[in-house]
Amino acid sequence: MRYFYITLLNIFLFMLTPVLYAANWSKTQLHINHGQLDNPFTKQQAMTTIYSLQHASGHDFGDTFFFIDYLDDNLIDDFNDRDFYGEAYATFSTKAMFDWQYNVWHLKDVGFVMGINAGGDTKVMKYLPGIKLSWGVPGFKFLTTTITGYFDNNGGLKKQGAPQTNNSFMLDLAWGYPYQLGSHKFYFTGHAEYIGSRRDETGKYVNDWILAQMIFQWDLGHTLGNKSDTLMLGIEWQVWRNKLGTSVNESSPQLHLAWTF
Numbered sequence: 001m002r003y004f005y006i007t008l009l010n011i012f013l014f015m016l017t018p019v020l021y022a023a024n025w026s027k028t029q030l031h032i033n034h035g036q037l038d039n040p041f042t043k044q045q046a047m048t049t050i051y052s053l054q055h056a057s058g059h060d061f062g063d064t065f066f067f068i069d070y071l072d073d074n075l076i077d078d079f080n081d082r083d084f085y086g087e088a089y090a091t092f093s094t095k096a097m098f099d100w101q102y103n104v105w106h107l108k109d110v111g112f113v114m115g116i117n118a119g120g121d122t123k124v125m126k127y128l129p130g131i132k133l134s135w136g137v138p139g140f141k142f143l144t145t146t147i148t149g150y151f152d153n154n155g156g157l158k159k160q161g162a163p164q165t166n167n168s169f170m171l172d173l174a175w176g177y178p179y180q181l182g183s184h185k186f187y188f189t190g191h192a193e194y195i196g197s198r199r200d201e202t203g204k205y206v207n208d209w210i211l212a213q214m215i216f217q218w219d220l221g222h223t224l225g226n227k228s229d230t231l232m233l234g235i236e237w238q239v240w241r242n243k244l245g246t247s248v249n250e251s252s253p254q255l256h257l258a259w260t261f
Contacts, residue, residue, distance in 0.1 A: 023057040023058060023059050024057075024058045024059055024060070025057060025058045026055070026056065026057035026058075027055070027056050027057070027260060028053075028054070028055045028260070028261060029053075029054045029055075029258050029259060029260045029261070030051070030052070030053055030054075030258070030259045030261070031050070031051070031052040031053075031054060031256065031257070031258050032049070032050070032051055032052075032256070032257045032258075033048075033049070033050040033052070033236050033254040033255065033256050033257075034047070034048070034049045034050075034254055034255045035047070035048065035236075035238075035252050035253055035254030035255060036048070036252055037073070037080070037238070037250065037252055037254075038243060038248055038250045038252070039075070039077055039079045039080070040243040040244050040246040040248035040250075041079065041246065042077055042079070043248060044075060044077065046073035046074050046075040046077075046080070047073060047074045048071060048072070048073040048074075048080055048254075049071075049072055049073070050069050050070070050071050050254075051069070051070045052067050052068070052069045052070075053067065053068050054066070054067040055067070060096060061092050061093065061096055061097055062090070062091040062092040062093035062096055062097075062111055063090075063091050063093070063111075064088075064089065064090050064091070065088070065089045065091075066086065066087065066088035066089070067086060067087055068084065068085075068086040069084065069085045069086065070082070070083075070084055071083050071084075071085065078121070081121075083119070083120045083121045083122075084119070084120035085117075085118070085119045085120065085124075086117075086118050087115065087116065087117045087118075088115065088116050089113055089114070089115040089116075089128070090113065090114050090115075091111040091112070091113045091132050092111055092112045092113075093109050093110075093111045094109065094110050094111060094112070095108070095109040095110075096109075105135075106135045106136045106137045107133060107134075107135060107136075108134050108135065108136040109133075109134040110131060110132070110133055110134075111131070111132040111133075111134065112129075112130075112131060112132075113128070113129070113130050113131065113132045113146060113148060114127075114128070114129050115127070115128030115129070115130075115148060116128070119162070121161075122154075122161050122162040123154060123155030123156075123159050123160070123161025123162065124154050124155075124161065124162050125152075125153040125154055125155070126150055126151060126152060126153065126154075127149070127151040127153060128148040128149060128150060128151070128170060129148060129149050129151075130146060130147050130148025130149060130170075131146070131147050131148075132144055132145070132146040133145045133146070139177060139179075140175060140176065140177050141176040141177065141178055141187075142174070142175065142176045143173075143174070143175045143176075144172075144173070144174045144175075145171070145172070145173050146170070146171070146172040146173075146174070147169070147170070147171055147172075148169065148170045148172075149167060149168075149169055149170075150167060150168040150169050150170045150195055150196070151167045152164055152165045152166070152167055152198075156201060157201060157202075163200035163201045163202055163204070164200065164201040165198045165199065165200045165201070165206055166198040166199050166200075167198070168195060168196040168197065168198045168208075169195070169196050170193055170194065170195050170196075171193065171194040172191055172192070172193040172194075173191060173192045173193075174190070174191040175188075175189060175190065175191070176188075176189040177189065183223075184218065184219070184222070184223055185218075185219035185222045185223075185228060186216070186217060186218055186219065187215075187217040187219065187229075187232065188214070188215070188216055188217070189215050189217065190212065190213050190214040190215045190236075191212075191213060192210065192211070192212040192213075192214075193210070193211050193212075194208065194209070194210050195208060195209055195211075196208050197245075198245075206245035207242035207245045207246065207247065208242060208245075209240065209241055209242040209243065209244070209245060210239075210240070210241040210242070211238075211239070211240045211241075211243075212237075212238070212239045212240075213236060213237070213238050213239075214236070214237045214239075215234060215235070215236045215237075215256055215258075216234045216235050216236075216237070217232040217233070217234040217256070217258065218232065218233050218234050219231075219232055220232060220233045229260060230259070230260045230261075231257075231258075231259055231260075232256075232257070232258040232259075232260075233256070233257055234256045234258075235253050235254065235255065235256055236253070236254045236256040237251075237252070237253050237254075238250060238251075238252045238253075238254065239251050239252075
């Protein structure tokens with residue numbers, strides 16, 4: 001766990017550079033998900049609760065996003081047992097920094113992105129440098145595609161963590177789509193990623209995977225007569241082909257609550 005806290009400090013230092021400049025906008029949320037998830041190594045299922053602190057903000061050079069998950073389930077099996085996982089991404093916008101304009105379909109910006117993924121018990125550390133394309137498609141609050149490397153800096157078996165692996169790459173699609181039915185407001189958001197195959201330090205083949213996390217939110221705050229986009233209730237559907245590089249395929253709905261503060 002000490003490894004994770006050191007890594008977490010590195011993440012915050014990494015995110016601090018753009019945040020030193022006043023944010024033009026920001027959004028911080030607490031997500032709570034509860035549902036049955038798979039342990040891909042034992043192939044058992046467990047009721048799992050995930051508390052996720054998420055933050056997004058925009059500044060004069062681009063934008064930042066990070067989340068930190070605390071995961072716990074009802075099985076003691078060294079998987080999701082009071083564990084932490086976090087990701088952070090800083091994007092530097094060519095439009096904001098250089099006033100570059102794009103006239104290709106709905107492309108509105110190209111950014112240089114640097115990401116960090118870190119796990120607690122697994123002592124995972126990945127670096128993800130790449131490019132993010134932002135699209136101005138009508139109806140979407142945001143729509144992005146990101147292409148990055150997936151460079152390994154794991155603690156490895158010698159540090160009692162997940163095995164080190166060869167480097168790979170990631171493709172990611174993220175979206176937010178608000179809509180309204182009658183007097184009720186809804187929001188469909190999430191992302192889908194593809195990470196390429198690789199081998200670990202023992203020579204074992206690690207499958208490529210596709211992970212889609214789709215969130216269907218109902219604006220409960222608006223329905224109750226309070227401020228919109230502050231209290232959201234819904235379902236997060238997690239679909240994972242070759243979960244964590246294994247041969248396990250997962251399709252799991254989770255009860256979802258999001259509070260913006």
